[in-house]
Amino acid sequence: MTKILLTNASVFDGLGDELQPGMNVLVVDGRIEEVSERPISAQGAVVFDLAGRALLPGLIDAHAHVFAVNLVEARNRNMPLTEMTARAVPRIRAMLDRGFTSVRDVAGGDVGIRDAIAQGFIPGPRLFVGGPALGQTGGHGDHRSLTDDRLDIDYNSSAFTFQCRVVDGPDEVRRAVRNEMRKGADHIKVLASGGVGSPADAIENLQFSKEELEVAVHEAGVRGKYVCAHAYTSEAIRHAVSAGVRTVEHSNMIDADTAAYVASSGAYVVPTLVAYEETAKHGERLGLSAYVMDKLDLVNRAGIAMLGICTDAGVKLGFGTDLMGEMEYAQADEFAIRGRVQKPADVLRSATSVNAEILQQSGRLGVIAPGAVADLIVCDGDPLRDIALLSEPHKNLRLIMKDGAIHKTDLSSH
Numbered sequence: 418m419t420k421i422l423l424t425n426a427s428v429f430d431g432l433g434d435e436l437q438p439g440m441n442v443l444v445v446d447g448r449i450e451e452v453s454e455r456p457i458s459a460q461g462a463v464v465f466d467l468a469g470r471a472l473l474p475g476l477i478d479a480h481a482h483v484f485a486v487n488l489v490e491a492r493n494r495n496m497p498l499t500e501m502t503a504r505a506v507p508r509i510r511a512m513l514d515r516g517f518t519s520v521r522d523v524a525g526g527d528v529g530i531r532d533a534i535a536q537g538f539i540p541g542p543r544l545f546v547g548g549p550a551l552g553q554t555g556g557h558g559d560h561r562s563l564t565d566d567r568l569d570i571d572y573n574s575s576a577f578t579f580q581c582r583v584v585d586g587p588d589e590v591r592r593a594v595r596n597e598m599r600k601g602a603d604h605i606k607v608l609a610s611g612g613v614g615s616p617a618d619a620i621e622n623l624q625f626s627k628e629e630l631e632v633a634v635h636e637a638g639v640r641g642k643y644v645c646a647h648a649y650t651s652e653a654i655r656h657a658v659s660a661g662v663r664t665v666e667h668s669n670m671i672d673a674d675t676a677a678y679v680a681s682s683g684a685y686v687v688p689t690l691v692a693y694e695e696t697a698k699h700g701e702r703l704g705l706s707a708y709v710m711d712k713l714d715l716v717n718r719a720g721i722a723m724l725g726i727c728t729d730a731g732v733k734l735g736f737g738t739d740l741m742g743e744m745e746y747a748q749a750d751e752f753a754i755r756g757r758v759q760k761p762a763d764v765l766r767s768a769t770s771v772n773a774e775i776l777q778q779s780g781r782l783g784v785i786a787p788g789a790v791a792d793l794i795v796c797d798g799d800p801l802r803d804i805a806l807l808s809e810p811h812k813n814l815r816l817i818m819k820d821g822a823i824h825k826t827d828l829s830s831h
């Protein structure tokens with residue numbers, strides 16, 4: 418039996434508004450056993466006196482791409498999976514180093530990398546994966562060149578990327594969803610509107626028919642899973658949510674009416690603002706075209722307003738980042754960006770208990786409570802006053818624990 422006792426902690430439990438000082442938390446064999454303001458006696462436990470430091474649930478990123486090792490998709494295309502995996506390993510470890518103990522991969526991440534992490538072969542966050550995102554011909558996932566005019570192409574062939582699979586019509590969607598479910602996917606990602614990084618589709622294009630989306634939702638739903646959709650405009654968000662999509666990604670251009678509709682449907686919005694800020698800074702240097710940079714400018718300007726619109730409408734906001742390739746180092750900057758508009762406690766709930774709901778892991782992840790998985794971080798200062806503390810994890814995070822095992826700490830124990 419492995420016991421770790423954290424004493425004198427100021428606890429943010431994932432749900433409340435404030436730190437609760439003077440708390441003690443006992444971890445036994447990877448689970449939180451007890452949370453108490455009274456001293457806990459635990460024979461044989463390793464004890465860390467946190468001296469009043471903040472103790473938070475491990476952070477959750479609900480929108481990331483562990484295999485997006487290059488910003489420019491074309492550079493990923495001819496890369497052997499072995500090389501892609503080798504390049505992904507330090508990205509994955511860096512996420513855990515920033516305090517993210519769970520990450521939802523929404524295009525590319527597969528059951529192999531998820532299970533390799535779970536088995537301890539690669540240090541990293543617990544992954545939730547959906548395999549390749551599903552998109553239509555000419556949609557956000559179709560990265561063919563203009564000269565590739567084949568209609569009878571085998572979309573499962575190596576001509577297509579590991580991150581996206583092109584499928585057209587309800588039958589192909591059904592087969593693709595069933596196939597990912599067969600392998601053990603945690604969710605299904607669909608591309609329901611145009612995107613920034615793709616060469617041939619405007620942001621406001623609707624993608625997939627209602628019927629195609631409904632087939633995906635049905636096939637995931639009968640197995641207890643759900644669909645997340647990439648969408649930017651109000652029209653695209655309604656298109657997805659009215660088909661039963663449970664989480665809408667990005668959503669930068671949502672209006673107040675649509676936000677009210679999303680809230681009443683019980684769907685979630687997962688903003689990914691840091692991706693646009695970082696790509697705007699570095700995209701040109703990293704080889705993005707002028708067309709892509711123009712689209713980026715559009716969504717970047719709308720993104721911050723979206724936070725206020727969704728908060729006012731009562732939309733459940735998750736927390737995502739969506740950083741590609743070289744820019745993944747900026748993952749924790751999303752906290753400071755969200756803090757420009759939202760209260761720190763709201764941002765923290767998004768990155769812990771709300772994201773755990775999104776992952777269908779309520780009560781198990783994203784909270785400090787008896788029975789929950791012992792994913793915990795210790796932070797200097799009060800992140801409920803200054804959320805930007807979490808944007809400097811190397812300076813401020815003093816302990817990172819995943820599954821009850823200490824990944825990193827510079828605190829001493831006795």
Ligand SMILES: [Zn+2]
Nearest residue numbers: 480482523739
């Ligand atoms: Zn994404």
